[in-house]
Amino acid sequence: MLPLSVVLKLLLLICIQRPSASVWLKEGWQVYSSAQDADGRCVCTVVAPEQSLCSRDAKSRQLRQLLEKIQNMSQSIEVLNLRTQRDFQYVMKMESQIKGLRSKLRQIESNRRTLLTKNFQEMKGKMADLQPLIPVLEQYKTDARLISQFKEEVRNLSMVLLGIQEEIGAYDYDELQHRVASLEGRLRNCMSRLTCGKLMKISGPDTIKTSGTRFGAWMTDPQAPPQNHKVWYMDSYTNNKIVREYKSVSDFVAGVESRTYNLPFHWAGTNHVVYNGSLYYNKFQSNIIVRYSFESGRVMTQRALEAAGFHNVYPYTWGGFSDIDLMADELGLWAVYATNQNAGNIVISQLDPITLQVLNTWNTEYSKRNAGESFMICGTLYITNSHLTGAKVYYSYSTKTSSYEYTDIPIHNQYFHMSMLDYNARERALYGWNNGHQVLFNVTLFHVIKTDDDS
Template sequence: MWRDPEEEGRISPGGLCRGVRSPPAPHRMHLLTMIFLLLMLQARLTQTLFPSPEDGWQIYTSAQAPDGKCICTVVAPAQTTCSRDPRSRQLRQLMEKVQNISQSMEVLDLRTFRDLQYLRNTESLMKVLDTKLRATDSQRNVNAKSFQELKDKMKQLLPLIPVLDQYKSDTKMIVQLKEEVRNLSNVLLLIQEEMGAYDYEELQQRVMFLEARLHACMQKLGCGKLTGVSNPITVRASGSRFGSWMTDTMAPSADNRVWYMDGYYKGRRVLEYRSLNDFIKGQNFVQHLLPHPWAGTGHVVYNGSLYYNKYQSNIVVKYHFRSRSVSVQRSLNNAGYNNTFPYSWGGFSDIDFMVDENGLWAVYTTNQNAGNIVVSKMDPLTLEILKTWDTGYPKRSAGESFMICGTLYVTNSHLAGAKIYFAYYTNSSTYEYTDIPFHNQYSHISMLDYNPRERVLYTWNNGHQVLYNVTLFHVIKTNGE
């Protein structure tokens, strides 16, 4: 509730100093309000004056929040406001005035606090003096001793005179500060009216335009370099220690089916859940019985078909869910199998299928490659190998691996404390060692795959089905249109 400043801060020690005021608290509150308003206006003006970026945008995007919403953070090229803009110049001048007023108020506040302490200390002295004066007035005779006592008391009160004079001066300063704040309020109201609805609508249109541009850029240039992995999101706890679960990376957005394959060898039963919510609840699923058992956990669902490694062989199989039949199968020449070159956790993980923004991949190794990880780009229709890269990284030293935007990322362990340690770039046939930590919550990862549609990592961790969001770094060149 607003209260009249004139009615506050009155000091009346012993009834002798009525009318002496300290700096009213509402003035300071009003001043803080003005400073806040100025900062808000300056920030808004700065946003309004930004032109289109001429240089490359840096975009860090964490693809999916826990609530399913896409997160994208843009670091735009540095821009500066136009120093000749009259409103910007006027706001700077007002900010300087407010700063000066603020400093004056602080000095005044400290001085008033000090003087108040002095007045409180002299209050008892004033009461004694008042009592003696009343007694003297009633007796109408003053002896020498009483007169000397009164004289001594009066000497003790002499320092109060400059304090009261200072209060008079401070009161005048408060009146001046009130007037300056009132003038600032009027000027700010005028600026606010001048920057009113038109600039707000213009800013809103600008934001919408930038959002549309950013969305278009992300659609066209969705690839980026992995810079971070979120904390794990446990979706469900089910099945054995080892297994795999996935969605179709090529399915339309309305198709949210989940496929579930428990175990790492000799399995043939694939459960198809209608949605992620049904998978969480363990309901509404159909069963597919594969004609050939699988090996490992490196399966993927891509464009309506399951790609997996046939048990005790280096044969890769494409199984079509709708027709419930094998579309094609082919031997992956020289590829190790049956725990010849598995990941560090074993589990017949010799051949690992992956899908990213560029299509279907197979990760494995051969004797000719001395057990180092081999990456092959595959034709999803025929399972023919289109191109192969030797990464030079020993597969048995890898905990798991996954592809993002043509880059193979390798973890250094499947146990607690694992991190993404190695990256191989197929577009340049180069590699680098990385240090990207992620929280291995259940201490035994047996499946780790990237889903480019959702931009998340699917993980099977010690009987838990877990998701990780990823953060990618993009540099998008623009021409400032």
């Protein structure tokens, strides 16, 4: 049986032939992404459980754990009760004998002449020894009644918990688990037909951790195998060469490092990226891009990004030597920067991830100094208009069509100062460093389905 963490990520795929038809959503589900062909012949909508449903999953899991504890306790009480009842029968018999002995002793005492004084005193001494046992027996009977009452209360509590579990639908997860296999196949089939999507919405953020200074970067590798969930952490925007590695997000949250790397050069800014096992970063006080292999622990390639401004000549609005922004998306590795030749406006270059040679370049008309942050999704650069509260994705530039458009997509700057924002194609999420908080934003993309006529 699949773990609940897999079930919670289950996506329900619904295909509707009419593009104008509205998607019916079961309560507790939300739209994940949508798709249609160029002629509007098919709408493909992927929906996923809402966050509130996930929280209900946790409650159900806790409830099941509590029920298991109650059941274990009930079994222990049952064993104790059987032993108590057996001992209780012996105690009752002993109590009757003591009471009978006491009554008989009174009768004999009234006719002392029939007994020798010595025998009478011996019997009276034995009775005196047994006398303190009477209150002990009374307490034993009280304890036995308490055990019986406790057993009944546990039984009642178990019934209540079972009722609550049924009420919140905890047993629905077994049904969801059986649906995973069939839905997963359909989802893969649909997603394989989806081309790159257009950004429609940014939701969140989810705060993963609070650590480090106000400025820094954290990331995962979008090209890593499915079982690899390593996290890399780089605090501050300068005067640092230490990269911390964690085996998983949970280890990152717990602060359990798996390895530490000491880079040969300091980095500049916070706009680094891990791609296919290598770290790409801007060498401090230069326009040189460095490719550092985590596997070999050494620099594999260095190359100057010709004409690119550096050392706070063309940074983002927050400064911090953020002149050169390295990023990756579904189409490969990119560098975003500004040049004097383009009047300080943003330049986009696609890079060869091995040699770092520039494969192609696009000049935009958006001032680098007026940009809060930027990120690439499917070959389109999205630019925020600020790093502070009220920021939104204001401008986008498509490298496919060499055209731009103004947009209005809000992004919640929860902690008031964004110094890093980077898209991860595998996670379909934006990684952010928000005033000393490591956060994740979910993105909603609009997809166009590939048809047989597409080239």
